[in-house]
Amino acid sequence: MNYTLHKSQYIIDxxxxxxxxxxxxxxxxxxxxxxxxxxTDDIQRYRNTKQDSTSLYNEYNALLLLRNSKEWNTVFDELxxxxxxxxxxxxSSLYLKCWINYHNEKSVLNWHNHSSLFHGxxxxxxxxxxxxxETVNIENQVGNIYIGPGGAKHRVLTVDKFxxxxxxxxxxxxxxxxxxxxxxxxxxxxx
Numbered sequence: 558m559n560y561t562l563h564k565s566q567y568i569i570d571x572x573x574x575x576x577x578x579x580x581x582x583x584x585x586x587x588x589x590x591x592x593x594x595x596x597t598d599d600i601q602r603y604r605n606t607k608q609d610s611t612s613l614y615n616e617y618n619a620l621l622l623l624r625n626s627k628e629w630n631t632v633f634d635e636l637x638x639x640x641x642x643x644x645x646x647x648x649s650s651l652y653l654k655c656w657i658n659y660h661n662e663k664s665v666l667n668w669h670n671h672s673s674l675f676h677g678x679x680x681x682x683x684x685x686x687x688x689x690x691e692t693v694n695i696e697n698q699v700g701n702i703y704i705g706p707g708g709a710k711h712r713v714l715t716v717d718k719f720x721x722x723x724x725x726x727x728x729x730x731x732x733x734x735x736x737x738x739x740x741x742x743x744x745x746x747x748x
Contacts, residue, residue: 558692560705563639568681569700571628576682578626579724583610583659586622611666611727614656618742619726622657636679636702637746640730643675643704644748648732652743655728665713665723673707673729681726684719688712697725 568575610619623629637653644651651674658666658678665686670676678688683697690711695703697713707729734740 558690558705558709560693560703560709561639561643562695563702563704564698565632565635565679565700565702567631567635567700568679568702571631572681572699574628575626575632576721576724578623578629579657579659579681580722582622582657583722609664610657610659614654614727615736615739615742617656618653618744619655619657620653620744623726632679636728639702639704640677640746641748644730646674646732649748650732651746651748652731652734653728653746654731654735654743655726658723658725658727660713660723662715662719662723665715668710668712670710671707671729673735674731675704676707676709676727676729677702677704678725678727682721682724684721684723685715685717686723687714687716689714 620633624633640651640653654673660666662684680697680699680701683699683701686697688695688697688703688711690705690709695701713723729735730746731743734743736743
């Protein structure tokens with residue numbers, strides 16, 4: 558499997574600020590990500606939801622939610638550079654869809670793949686988890702940025718219990734708009 562695994566020193570150095578910003582976003586926008594009673598206290602509300610920020614990935618783009626943060630802006634600039642380096646095609650632009658994976662230890666992702674040109678994720682607060690692909694396991698560590706083929710089946714395995722929600726930002730990249738009904742969730746990347 559052709560993939561790249563980059564270690565972002567910037568994410569490592571700013572993990573507390575980046576995590577807090579995502580926690581705050583989940584508190585502010587959480588009702589849209591949650592099917593639970595909106596009066597439940599803080600982060601606990603999102604720990605056992607039926608709909609969450611991952612299952613609603615086709616409804617928003619985390620890049621647009623987080624871009625107002627100086628720290629997240631820097632992370633996304635780094636990501637865009639890595640995407641451009643990874644891409645070997647001839648298109649003059651790509652389209653990025655990005656969403657927040659915000660899970661407790663019992664709600665991590667099961668086997669799935671993506672129908673995108675390539676897929677990736679950034680580990681912000683991965684806790685003690687592994688992303689298992691059919692051919693390789695990746696130990697999730699703060700600062701990891703994985704980019705690989707969209708069709709690669711994978712899942713997340715919990716190695717140890719954890720108290721705070723696991724935070725990764727996942728993304729799909731395509732050479733054209735894939736959702737014409739909601740084109741605004743796909744941000745263009747000019748090459």
